[in-house]
Each structure stands twice: as C-alpha cells, then as structure tokens.
Amino acid sequence: MTTPPPVLSIRNLSVSFRSGRELIPAVKNVSIDVAAGETVAVVGESGSGKSTTAAAINRLLAENGVIVGGEVHFEGRELTALSENEMITLRGAGIGLVPQDPMSNLNPLMRVGVQIAEVLEVHGYAHGAAADARVVELLEMVGIPDAAQRARQYPHEFSGGMRQRVLIAMGLACKPRLLIADEPTSALDVTVQRRILDQLDQLTDEMGAAVFLITHDLALAAERADRIVVMFRGEVVEEGPAEQLLANPQHAYTRQLLAAAPSLSSLRSPRAAVVASGAGEATDAPLVEVRDLRKEFKLRSPKAGQPTTFTAVDGVSFSIPRGHTVSIVGESGSGKSTTANLVLGLEDITSGTIAFDGTDLAGLNRREMFAFRRRVQPVFQNPYASLDPRYTVEQSISEPLTVHKIGNAASRRVRVAELLDQVALPKEMSERLPHELSGGQRQRVAIARALALSPELVVLDEAVSALDVLVQAQILELLADLQAQLGLSYLFISHDLAVVRMISDHVHVMQRGRIVESGTPERIFDDPQNEYTQELLDAIPGARLAS
Structure with missing residues (x-):
C-alpha cells in the first residue's frame, strides 16, 4: 500500500531578516512533513525560529523577512512560487491560521x-x-x-x-485542510484550552486535516501531538513520535526543556520556600485584607432602555500576609483579574472593603491614593503591550520615579542600574527599545519598573503565561529570589495551576466571581474538595511530565 504524500512538506527551508545591508539567519535548513489527520508540534524557546517557520509557510513574514532557500509544498503546490493573489485564495480556505495575539x-x-x-x-x-x-x-x-x-x-x-x-x-x-496554530491556547485557562484542543482533534479526525502546532508548552505538545519537532537557534535539533521523544530525549536542549516544564509534581522553588518558612520579612500579619468584595458592571442591553448588570466579583474575602505569595486561579471570566484590578485601585468597588496596611482604600483621597500607588505595583500579562515602544529601557524603568518626583536624573540613572542588576539584565540594555528585546527580557524590564518605587505588594496578573518554559522558569526563580531579598508580598493571578503550585503559599480557586475553595498548594492539589477544582486539575495537560 502506497503512503499518501504529506499535506505539508517543508524541505531545507532557510529564512533570514534584513538589517541594513546584512541578512541575519533565523531559520536554517528546516525540513518537516505533516500528513493528513496528523498533528505535529514544533516546540522551542522564544527566538528558536518556530513562529518564523509558520509565517514562511503562509508567506506572512515581516517586510524584512526573506526566504533564502528551500521549498514549501502544500498538497503538492510549491507555495514559494505562487503569486500573492494565489496565496490570498489559499489562506483561510486551504490553510487556516490561528495567530497568538488577539x-x-x-x-x-x-x-x-x-x-x-x-x-x-x-x-x-x-x-x-x-x-x-x-x-x-x-x-x-x-x-x-x-x-x-x-x-x-x-x-x-x-x-x-x-x-x-x-x-x-x-x-x-472554512474547515481548512491545514491549520497553522501559533500558540493558540497560551492565553486560555486549562478548561477552555482542553475544549479547544478537543475541537482541533475532532477536526483532524473528521476531515483528515493536518495541524501544524507551534507551542512553548511542552506538556501540551506531549499530550496533543503525534510527533514533536524541537527547534533551537533556527535549526531542528530533534524530532520523533511524542511518546518516544519524551521518554528518551537525545538532545541536551530537549532535556533542558523537559526539566524546565512545570508540572503538578513540581515543588516550590527553594528560594520561595525560604520565605514561606518564615525567613526574611515574611509574617502572618496581613498586608492586605479583602472582605465581602463585590464588583458589578453595567452592560449594554440589545434592547434599548434595558441596561443589564453583570456581577464579576461576588462576596470575595481573603488576606495577603506580609512576605507571602497568595494566588488566585480560575478560568477566563472567573473574576480573578477584576479582583486584582480592585486591589490595585484601578476599579471602583461596588460593595465590601479592601484594607491595605489597616487602611480602607475606599476612604483614601487623591493624595493618599497617589501615595498608595507607590506601595503597590502591577506586572501585567503581555510584555509586548506593557512597555511604551517609544521609551528606552531606562526611560520605562525610571518613569515611576519621575512621576513620584523621587531623586534627580543622576540618582534615577543609578537606581535603574541597580534594578537592571536585580532582574539579571546587563546595564548596557538601558538604551535599547522594546522591539530590540525578547519577550522574557521585556518582562524582566516590567518587573524592574514595578520594583522601582520599592513597593510592598506586587500584583502579577498572568505575568508568565506568555513566556516559554525556560524563560518562565527564570522569571519564577527571579520572583522568588526578589521576595526572599526584599520581603515582597505577591498577589499572583494565573490560569496555570502547575505554575501556581511552584510559587504559592496560599491558593484561592475562583469560579463565576466567587471563591469556591482555598488552601495551601499541597492541600488544593493533593486533596481537592470542590468539583470545579478537580475539573481544573483534570484539564491540565502533560500528566506524562509529572513523574
């Protein structure tokens, strides 16, 4: 019996990017086949070339991107030779695309x-x-x-x-025959992620479609892909059936990715455990106390004159002891990010109280609220959107110091150098713009900016969800290290329960605006009492990485 030709066949693909007169290689001699009904996952850290390979298939490279060698065949047609009009016809109908940034x-x-x-x-x-x-x-x-x-x-x-x-x-x-999914679920909670990936599986089963999955989540690749391709610095360094590659990785880089991937067996970072054990500045005294918190939003009704109310946070209570990490987990729409915004003072409370260091936020005047913002700082999810593209690294980090009129230009420059050192970035990076940094470097800059005012509480809203596993592991270690050094308190918002287990002292599970279960990470993960918590745990990919 003759094996049918692959739906997608990449042969010796090389892609470079123009920088002035120079061509900088990004993808080097990559060859990958994807058969009908097969899911091939391409994994690797940021900058490994996986997304560039996906963009080259669809001929959607950046303006300075050039295919300098190789061929890309889709159902026998050589895509690099097609006109732009022919590619427009193929995109969406023959080749579907799910990009990362909505x-x-x-x-x-x-x-x-x-x-x-x-x-x-x-x-x-x-x-x-x-x-x-x-x-x-x-x-x-x-x-x-x-x-x-x-x-x-x-x-x-x-x-x-x-x-x-x-x-x-x-x-x-349009039920495409090839679906390119570039980090399609990195922003999604585990239950929705499972639903979406189940749908992709169903698509391949019913229609024989091929799936080219780009992901930094090795656990997801392990669970969902038939084959895994590992890329490093623009080259394929290892590939094979998912089970085989995970059980017996041959390349040192693959072994490094496996070691860095968080799983439900992951224990708390040793540095974080120092804080949790009572060393440093950690105490049981609450820095933040939230009581019966409620937030309602007015929504436009499809019928005129009939406004509707949506309750995003419904009777939530918890506290954050000094020097500890308290995490809130739940699926999209559970109310966890709204809770974080209320603690930051970015949203008005409908009812209930938030007390910071014994003072009710609702009673603060404008001057007092300005002073409060020195003591509480955020780090948001998207490192690409959280930095002003016109500001250098130094300007971004020193901006809070300028706003709060702290020091002069010379002292701020010294403080920026200290902060860059704290987040393990070279001081030479201070003159770079955000587009010259990787995602992990941008997130380190965002953390440095959050630390500029020496806050007592840092609110981290999905702060590592957009990062590949190696950078994610570095950032989590950095956060634990800074907590041990500076006695910081963290409110950590996440949909990734494996990450939460690595960093938390206490965990609250939210569903539809309410906290449905609370406890230590060990208790929540080893003995969940609530059906929804169990559902979240069951939906986490990568059980094979948990050993």
Missing part, C-alpha cells in the same frame, strides 16, 4: 460576528443569513456563551481569553 489580529472597529462572517464570505463558504448562522455555531463551538448576542459585540467587550477564542473560530471557519 489584540493585533482583530479589528477594534468591527463587531466580532462581522469579522468572522467576512472570512466565510471572502472564501465563498457562506453568505447572508447562512453566514450569520455559521458565526453563532463557531462561537458556540469555541465555548463562548450567548453566542448570538456576543457576535454583535466589539473586541474590547471581550476578555483576552475570549478574544483568542474568536481567532480560533476564524481559523476553523
């Missing part, structure tokens, strides 16, 4: 449903009422409730996780 891939001025319908209409898949019906079907398929109403909303009315689901719906809209 904010830069959704039009903020168009309703979500219109954007999905546009994909269907451009490729002649459906028009008019049929397209509208397919939009609702797709949104329901990717787990968006009230799909018909949500289709009429704009991207800014969706959470980050829900925007990512919209991109997945668009990628699947």
Whole structure:
C-alpha cells in the first residue's frame, strides 16, 4: 500500500531578516512533513525560529523577512512560487491560521460576528443569513456563551481569553485542510484550552486535516501531538513520535526543556520556600485584607432602555500576609483579574472593603491614593503591550520615579542600574527599545519598573503565561529570589495551576466571581474538595511530565 504524500512538506527551508545591508539567519535548513489527520508540534524557546517557520509557510513574514532557500509544498503546490493573489485564495480556505495575539489580529472597529462572517464570505463558504448562522455555531463551538448576542459585540467587550477564542473560530471557519496554530491556547485557562484542543482533534479526525502546532508548552505538545519537532537557534535539533521523544530525549536542549516544564509534581522553588518558612520579612500579619468584595458592571442591553448588570466579583474575602505569595486561579471570566484590578485601585468597588496596611482604600483621597500607588505595583500579562515602544529601557524603568518626583536624573540613572542588576539584565540594555528585546527580557524590564518605587505588594496578573518554559522558569526563580531579598508580598493571578503550585503559599480557586475553595498548594492539589477544582486539575495537560 502506497503512503499518501504529506499535506505539508517543508524541505531545507532557510529564512533570514534584513538589517541594513546584512541578512541575519533565523531559520536554517528546516525540513518537516505533516500528513493528513496528523498533528505535529514544533516546540522551542522564544527566538528558536518556530513562529518564523509558520509565517514562511503562509508567506506572512515581516517586510524584512526573506526566504533564502528551500521549498514549501502544500498538497503538492510549491507555495514559494505562487503569486500573492494565489496565496490570498489559499489562506483561510486551504490553510487556516490561528495567530497568538488577539489584540493585533482583530479589528477594534468591527463587531466580532462581522469579522468572522467576512472570512466565510471572502472564501465563498457562506453568505447572508447562512453566514450569520455559521458565526453563532463557531462561537458556540469555541465555548463562548450567548453566542448570538456576543457576535454583535466589539473586541474590547471581550476578555483576552475570549478574544483568542474568536481567532480560533476564524481559523476553523472554512474547515481548512491545514491549520497553522501559533500558540493558540497560551492565553486560555486549562478548561477552555482542553475544549479547544478537543475541537482541533475532532477536526483532524473528521476531515483528515493536518495541524501544524507551534507551542512553548511542552506538556501540551506531549499530550496533543503525534510527533514533536524541537527547534533551537533556527535549526531542528530533534524530532520523533511524542511518546518516544519524551521518554528518551537525545538532545541536551530537549532535556533542558523537559526539566524546565512545570508540572503538578513540581515543588516550590527553594528560594520561595525560604520565605514561606518564615525567613526574611515574611509574617502572618496581613498586608492586605479583602472582605465581602463585590464588583458589578453595567452592560449594554440589545434592547434599548434595558441596561443589564453583570456581577464579576461576588462576596470575595481573603488576606495577603506580609512576605507571602497568595494566588488566585480560575478560568477566563472567573473574576480573578477584576479582583486584582480592585486591589490595585484601578476599579471602583461596588460593595465590601479592601484594607491595605489597616487602611480602607475606599476612604483614601487623591493624595493618599497617589501615595498608595507607590506601595503597590502591577506586572501585567503581555510584555509586548506593557512597555511604551517609544521609551528606552531606562526611560520605562525610571518613569515611576519621575512621576513620584523621587531623586534627580543622576540618582534615577543609578537606581535603574541597580534594578537592571536585580532582574539579571546587563546595564548596557538601558538604551535599547522594546522591539530590540525578547519577550522574557521585556518582562524582566516590567518587573524592574514595578520594583522601582520599592513597593510592598506586587500584583502579577498572568505575568508568565506568555513566556516559554525556560524563560518562565527564570522569571519564577527571579520572583522568588526578589521576595526572599526584599520581603515582597505577591498577589499572583494565573490560569496555570502547575505554575501556581511552584510559587504559592496560599491558593484561592475562583469560579463565576466567587471563591469556591482555598488552601495551601499541597492541600488544593493533593486533596481537592470542590468539583470545579478537580475539573481544573483534570484539564491540565502533560500528566506524562509529572513523574
């Protein structure tokens, strides 16, 4: 019996980027095949060339990107030889794409449903009422409730996780024969991630579609892929069946990725354990006390004159002892990020109290709130969006010092050098702009900026979810080290329970605005009492990495 040709065949692909007169190699002689019905996961750290390889397949490289050698065949057609018009016809219909960043891939001025319908209409898949019906079907398929109403909303009315689901719906809209999924679930909680990946599995089973999965999550690749390709510095260093590669990795870099991947068996960082044991500044005295916290949002109703209210946080109570890490976990829409914004003073409380160092935030005047912001600092999820692209590293880190009128230009420069050293970045980096930094380096800059005012509490909202496992491990170690040195308290918001286990002293599980279970990481993970907690644990990929 003759083996059918692969849907996708990459042969000796090389890609470089122009920098002035120079061509800088990014992908070197890469060869990968993906058969119908097969999922091939390409893993590697940031800068390994995996996303560049995916962009080259679809001919969507940046303007300075050049395919300098090799061939890319899709169903026998050589894509590098096709005209742009021919590629436009293929994109979306033959080759689907699920990109990573929903904010830069959704039009903020168009309703979500219109954007999905546009994909269907451009490729002649459906028009008019049929397209509208397919939009609702797709949104329901990717787990968006009230799909018909949500289709009429704009991207800014969706959470980050829900925007990512919209991109997945668009990628699947025309039932492509090859789906390129570039970090498709990195922004999603584990339960939604499982639902989406189950849907991708169903697509390959029903239609024989090939899936080219780009991920930094080795656990996800282990669970979902038929084969894994490991890339390092633009080259394929190892590939093979998922089970075989995980059981017996041959390359040192693959072994390094496996060692860095967090799993449910991961223990707390040794440096973090120093703080948890009572060393340094850690005490049981609460720095933050949250009592019966409630936050309601007014929503536009589809019917005029009928405003609706959405309760995002519903009767939440917890405390953060000094020098400890308290984590809140839950799926997208559970209320965890809204809770973080309330603690930061970025949202008004509907009812309940938040006391910081014994003082109720609701009673603070403008001057007192300004002083409070010196003591509490955030680190947000997206290292690409949290830094001003026009500011150098030094300007970004020193901005809080300038706003709070601390020191002069010379002393601020000295403080920036100290902070760069604290987050393990060379002082020479101070003159670089954000686009010259990797994702991990940007997140270190964001942490340095958060530390500039010597805060007592740092609120970390999905601060490592966008990072590959090696950088993630470095950032978690850095956070634990800084906590031990400076006696910092952390409120850690995450959908990644394996990461939470590595960093937390106390864990609260949120569902639909309420805390449904609380306890130490050991108690929550080893003996969950709530059905929802068990569901979150069951949905975590990578059980094979837990040994």
